[in-house]
Amino acid sequence: MIKRVAPALAGLAALTVVLTPVVPAAAATQTLGWAKHTVYVEDHTNASWQVHSTIERLDDHSALNLVWVKKCPAGVQCVRVRLGSLPGNQVGETALTYTQKSGSSVLRITKAGVVLDGAWGKTTSAHYRRADVCHEVGHAVGLDHAKTNDTCMHAVITGKTPDHPSSATYALLRKLYPAKG
Ligand SMILES: [Zn+2]
Numbered sequence: 001m002i003k004r005v006a007p008a009l010a011g012l013a014a015l016t017v018v019l020t021p022v023v024p025a026a027a028a029t030q031t032l033g034w035a036k037h038t039v040y041v042e043d044h045t046n047a048s049w050q051v052h053s054t055i056e057r058l059d060d061h062s063a064l065n066l067v068w069v070k071k072c073p074a075g076v077q078c079v080r081v082r083l084g085s086l087p088g089n090q091v092g093e094t095a096l097t098y099t100q101k102s103g104s105s106v107l108r109i110t111k112a113g114v115v116l117d118g119a120w121g122k123t124t125s126a127h128y129r130r131a132d133v134c135h136e137v138g139h140a141v142g143l144d145h146a147k148t149n150d151t152c153m154h155a156v157i158t159g160k161t162p163d164h165p166s167s168a169t170y171a172l173l174r175k176l177y178p179a180k181g
Pocket of ligand 1: 139
């Protein structure tokens with residue numbers, strides 16, 4: 001979830017965005033991720049959001065393989081990304097469904113849906129749209145918020161926050177989606 005806060009400086013690029021966790025508190029000590037490394041991303045946004053290039057960058061440096069599609073094939077692991085109208089200052093939201101085997105600390109995502117605020121998207125910069133996509137799809141593959149402002153997973157996004165993961169974020173993705181063998 002992303003909340004907009006008051007602009008800090010002049011211009012859209014100075015907008016501050018605050019993000020709150022969507023991952024349940026119980027998951028903090030648990031591993032959250034999809035069972036298989038290939039996850040389809042069904043894109044219902046428009047080209048201005050640059051979902052395709054943003055997710056192709058998100059899946060670098062780990063075994064995670066995000067596949068951009070307009071429609072997920074039947075039976076695949078699928079994240080649906082769409083535009084909507086979110087309440088208040090919120091500009092992004094991810095809803096996750098997951099299962100947990102008894103005695104296991106691993107939560108397996110079975111369903112993920114991302115909503116990006118369409119009205120906000122029309123008024124903000126491409127950088128913020130990409131950061132919003134990176135952040136929410138990051139949640140949709142199991143990432144929680146980062147404490148540092150050098151990654152799109154930071155809980156507060158400013159104009160200086162990247163629209164892509166940091167090396168530390170990629171390292172977390174390697175833990176969730178390790179290379180086989
Ligand atoms: Zn968030």
